[in-house]
Amino acid sequence: MNTYPFLKRSSSLLCLVLLVVSCEKEIDIQLDGVEKKYVIEGTVTDQEGGSQVWVSRTKDFAEDNSRTGVSGAIVEISDGNTSYTLQEDENGHYTAPALIGTSGTTYHLSVRIGTEQFSASSNMPQKVSMDSLYTRQEFLFDEMENLPTIDFSDPAGERNYYRFVLYVNDIKKRDIFAYDDDMIDGNSQSISLFYLGDGEEDDDPRNDKIKSGDLVRVQMLCTDAAVYKYFYSLSSSATGNPNGAAPANPVSNLQGGALGYFSAHTVQQQETRVP
C-alpha cells in the first residue's frame, strides 16, 4: 500500500491552511553528462508477440526523449531446453515471435554487445485471473475521481506480485502500479488505481483526468519478485519526482552492469467505458 498519493494531496491542503501559495517554475540546471550506459528491457509473456527486447543507451538530460537504440547485439532467450535467438526488426528492438511463455518456466536472457555480456533470469508465475474491470467514483481531497478498479482473488499461501498498466483512450498513463500481496494475501481484491490527473486541458494529454465517456483499458501483469522490486524501486526513486526515497537507480535483475530489467510475466487485459 502506497500512502504517498494521499500525503501528496494532503500537503496541498496544508498549503491552503497555512495561507501559502507554493510556486512552481521551470528552472535551468546544468547537469554534467556522463559515460553512456546500456539499457536492456526484456520481456517474455504468455501472449503472442510478447517476447521482445529493447537494447538502448542512456542519454544526457539535455537531449531529446527519443530512444537511442543499439543495433547488432546478439540477444538470446532460453527456457532451459530451447534457446531462441531474437531478430532485430528496428533499431535496437529484438523479437522472437515463436517464443510464447508458459507459467512455471524460468527464462534466461543473454545479451552480447561487442565484448560486453549481460544476462538475467525470470520465472513466469501462475496467472491470477483478472475477474473484472470497472470504474468507481471516489471523492479524493478536492475532486471527484473516476478510479479504475480491478477485481481478482489473490491465491492464499504464496507470494504474488502484480503490475497494472493503465490506458485511457489508448494513451498510456505514466504512473507505475506495482503491488505485492503482503498484507492482502489470500483475499479477494478490488484494487483501485489511484490515478489523479491534473485536469488541465491544454497540457500533456497523459495527465488528463479520467472523465465520463473515456475508454479505460487495464493490463494486469503477474510478475516475479525481482520484477516487482524493480518497478517498486523505479516508482519510488527513479521517476524524477521526490516520491520519498532517495533518488537511485532501480534494483535490477540484470547481471553485467546494464540498466533495465528482464521479466517473464502473464498478461491479461480488459477495457471499460466510464459511465
Add this chain to the structure above:
Amino acid sequence: MKFIAFFLSLLLLQTAGAHAQQQVVISGTVKSKVNGETVIGATVSVDGTYTTSTNEYGFYALRIPAGSHRFQVNFMSFSPYTAKISVFKDSTINISLEQSAQSLDEVVITANPGKQDLASPQMGAERVSMQTVKQVPVLLGERDALKVIQLLPGIKSAGDGGSGLFVRGGSADQNMILLDEATVYNASHLLGFFSTFNADAIKDLTVYKGGMPAQYGGRLSSVLDIKMNDGNNQDVNISGGVGLISAKLNVEGPIQEGKSSFLVSGRRTYADMFLKLSNDSSINNNTLYFYDLNAKLNFQLGNNDRLYLSGYLGQDRMGAGDLFNLDWGNKTGTLRWNHIFSSRLFSNTSLIYSNYDYKIGIKTGADEFEIFSNITDYQVKQEFQWFANNRNNVRFGLQSAYHRIRPGEVTAIGGSSFNDTRLQQRYSWDNALYASNTWKATDRLQLTYGVRLSAFGILGEGDFYQLDANGNVTDTLSYEKNEFVKTYLNVEPRLAVSYQLTPLSSVKASYVRNVQNLHMLSNSSTASPTDKWLASTNVIKPEIADQYALGYYRNLFGGRYELNVETYYKDLQHQIDYRDGANVFTSNNAVESELLFGKGRAYGLEWLLRKNSGKLTGWISYTLSKTERQINGINNDQWYNARQDRTHDVAVVAMYQLNKKWSFSANWVFYTGDAVTFPAGKYLIDGETAYYYTERNGYRMPDYHRLDLGATMQLRQKKRWSSELSFSLYNAYGRENAYVISFEDSADGNRTIANQISLFRFVPSISYNFKFN
C-alpha cells in the same frame, strides 16, 4: 572493574589548600520575587573571589572562609542582589531577585542569559532566552525556540520554515529533545513547520552541540534540554495571544502562596475552522489542526524538598473526509523530587513517562483499515550533585528506562481485503551510570572529567535474525519474554578543559563519546510523522560518535560584545540507511534486511559574535562545515556528502528597542544548498522516461537566503494589564527558495525539464498578546 576504580578515584578529590582556615558552606535557592520561579544559571559570588552559578533547579552551594563577606547574586534583567553576610557555620541563604526597575523605565536589554562563562569548561552549549524567542520574527508569527536555535552556528534547519534540526553534521534523529527530562520523539507539528514547544510554557532551553555533560546520553549529535515554567507561586497570572493560525492561553498561580503553584498552558491552531466556513464540501470535510497542552504543579515541602509534577500532551490531526486521516502526538509526564540532603548534597529523583504514536486511517472503496505505531518509555533517573568544595563539584547518578516499540500494526475494519498484520513488538532496557567532576585546578585551569557507562539490554520476546551480506535471513532465533537477547555495554568518556588566558579570554577543549541505541529510519528527504523508530538489535549496532572540539572565547568592548570560535571533528560509526528499493511499509519483521550500515565524519568551524546589551542586541553566526557518509551499497561504496552538508551557513539576528513602545527585529540567513542527487542521464523504460543516477548527493540545491522582519508595539499599559501587537513578515524580499526540484517530461513529451517548487514568500502575520496579573 576499571569503571569502579575510576569511580573511586573521582571521589578522592583534590583539596589542596582548603584547610588553611575554617571553612563553611552557604547554600540556597535563587528565585524570582515576582513569580517565585527558580532562576537557572544565576551567578552567586562572595567577595568577587568565590563564584558559582545556580543549577537547573535554582540551587547553589559555595564553600567560603568563616567570617564577614560581601555576597552578590546577578542574573540578566534582575537587579543585582547585594548583602553583607556574616557566617560562622554552614548556612542556608535563599534569595528572591527583583525585576530590575531600570528595565522598565529605561531601555536596557540584556538579551542573553548572562555573559559567556569564560572559566567554565563547558563548551558547545547555548542557552536561549525566552526574551529572544519572543523577538525573533518567525513564520506566521508562531514563536518557536527551535527556530531560534537554528540561527546559532552549527545548528541547521531541516527545511524551509521547518523546525527540524541538524546539529554539527548529525541526522535529524540524533538530537535528544527533553521536555522536563522526558524524551520527545517527534518535536514537530504540521509536517514539521512548527515545533511542539509552545513558547509561552517554556522557561529555559539549553542546547548542547558538543561537550555533553555525563548526565546526558542516548543521542549522537545534540541535547536540547527544555524546562517548562514552574508556575507563579505569588499571584494568579493569565496571559494569552491570538495569532493568524493559533490561539494560546496560559494560566498560572499559587495554590498556597509562596509554597505551591500550578500552571496550565494551551495552544490550538484554528485555521481549519476557516475550512468549515467554506460551502464547498470538498474543503469543509477536511481536518487539519494541532494542539498542545502543558501543565505543571509545583510544591515546596519544607525547606529541603520540592516536588514537581509536569505533563505535556500534543496532538496533530489531519484528515480528508472519511478517506484518509493521520493523527500523531506526544505525551510526556514527569514527577520530580528535589531534596537537599545537606548544604553540599543535592538530589533529584525523577519518574518519567513518554509516549509517541501515530495512526493512519484509510477508507477507500470496500477497504477500510488503520495503521498504528507507537513508542513508550518508562524511566527513572536519580542524580546527586555534591558540592565537595569550591574546587570540586561532583555529579553522579543512575538512569534506567524501559522502552517498548510497536513498529506497525495494521487492523482491517469490516470486509476489508487487508489482513490484520502485527509487526513484532520490541522491548529494551536502557541503563546508564555516570559520574563527573568539575575541578578548578587553578584560578585559570578548570576541568570537567567524567564517564557514562551505558548498558542497553535487548529483551524478548520475539524473533531475531541473522543475515548474510545481501541482507537475506539465514537464521531466526526466538527468545522468550524478558529473555536477554543481547546487551550492548559502552563506556562513554566525557572530558572538557578550560584555560583562562586573560580576564577577557579563554581557550577550551573537549572530547565526548556518545552512543545511540534508538534509531529513526526515514526513507524520505523530509521528516514525516510516520518515520520509524527502531531499537538496536543483534544486527543493528549502537551508533557511536566521538567528538573532539577546540574553542576560543573572548569578551570585547567591556563585555558588551563576545566572540566565540569553535572547531570540531566528529567521527560516526554504525550509521544506518535504507537499501535502494527498500520497502518501508511491510509486514516483514526482519527490517534489518532492508538496511545498510556505514560510517560518517563531520568537521567544521563556527564563529559567533554577539552583542548582549544596549538598544541593539543580536548576533552574527557563521559556520563552515563538511558532513559525509560512507555506506557500502550506496554511491559505489565511496564517501558522499550527507544531505545536510552545507558548506556555508550564515545568520544575522538583530533586535532593536526603539523606545518603550516599539521594538524591531530582523534576521537574515544564507546557506549553501543541501547536497542532493540529480540525474546524470535518462532512458526509456516501458515507454516512459526513467532517470539514470551515478552519484549520491553529487549536486547542490540552489543557495538559500531569506530576510524576516518583525515589530512589536506595546499597547497602553494599565495597572494589572498589558498587551502588545506583533507583526512579522517572513521572507521579506520574496526569494523563491527551492523546496523541491523534480524532473519530468515537457508538456509535448519531447524533452525533460527541471521544475522547482518553492514555498513561503512574503508571508505576513499579526498577533495580539496580553497579560493580566
